[in-house]
């Protein structure tokens with residue numbers, strides 16, 4: 001009940017509780033920790049310790065996928081309990097891992113060097129900057145005695161296959177009571193279209209991968225007409241995919257298809273009788289697994305090949321671990337709260353955009369059906385050398401998130 005709240009603590013507005021200098025020093029500390037996907041232990045310890053030192057009661061959450069990847073890791077989770085069990089619950093989600101360190105850096109890829117308002121390092125923008133925004137926003141929310149809960153999830157394995165860290169949150173019920181999620185991926189850099197920050201990314205396409213096996217008939221290479229060449233038929237399938245038209249969605253744009261890998265035939269004097277083909281397929285709502293499998297079968301039958309063709313989707317830890325598309329309603333209360341806070345704190349109405357590829361947000365937005373919004377500090381060169389994040393945006397996003405969360409959960 002509001003009359004029993006600690007008035008002096010609440011008298012400070014949520015965004016005024018953000019210490020930008022503290023955020024930047026945490027950013028540098030985290031950028032200096034090497035944490036490519038599946039090697040996040042040191043990073044998880046640092047995030048845990050930071051929360052623990054502030055009395056925010058973090059817990060490790062075990063992530064395990066023994067069948068395909070053999071990965072065992074730990075998310076870090078913390079919860080601020082609200083005063084009203086009927087009030088909404090907000091999830092703040094950020095990944096602790098980065099891509100593997102890429103070649104081409106002309107300095108230490110983990111320098112955390114700051115120059116001209118940019119902090120450099122692999123993962124600085126994707127997404128240690130955003131993770132720091134969420135951590136300091138979470139700290140700012142801790143004393144506010146809000147009605148709703150805030151669940152902070154610092155996850156592993158986002159850049160690896162299947163987004164295992166966030167997927168484990170779903171498997172273990174940590175998303176069950178969540179009514180809205182903020183994922184602090186860098187907005188403009190990953191958006192389909194040019195945007196200015198602050199930007200709210202309200203949806204994303206999904207993605208699947210076809211694994212296609214083409215089986216022909218071997219013969220001596222001197223007489224190719226006597227066999228059925230699986231490599232040639234796989235090439236015909238790849239070309240047909242390349243020319244395929246995909247469905248279009250009003251805001252997510254069109255689905256897309258990209259042949260990725262073709263492999264077969266290694267005998268110097270034989271018509272190859274086996275070839276495999278991998279094809280990436282980005283999908284929009286309505287393009288379910290059944291639909292895309294049916295499309296591929298139709299495309300292959302149309303070609304009337306002599307080879308036989310098996311079409312499957314890539315093996316996943318579980319059927320619902322696929323990345324499905326989603327769109328969050330612009331009128332949802334959390335979207336409105338973020339838009340209002342952005343406008344109030346920056347003077348500009350935030351841009352709204354959509355992302356074209358896949359990530360943890362698909363698990364939250366599609367599978368868990370949580371209204372999911374990405375907002376994060378921007379930068380450039382993500383997944384490349386020279387990656388940086390704008391330092392002033394780390395604090396700016398934290399202020400917006402803290403302010404909007406407090407308004408939505410008050």
Ligand SMILES: [Zn+2]
Pocket residue numbers: 095126127158185359
């Ligand atoms: Zn990311």
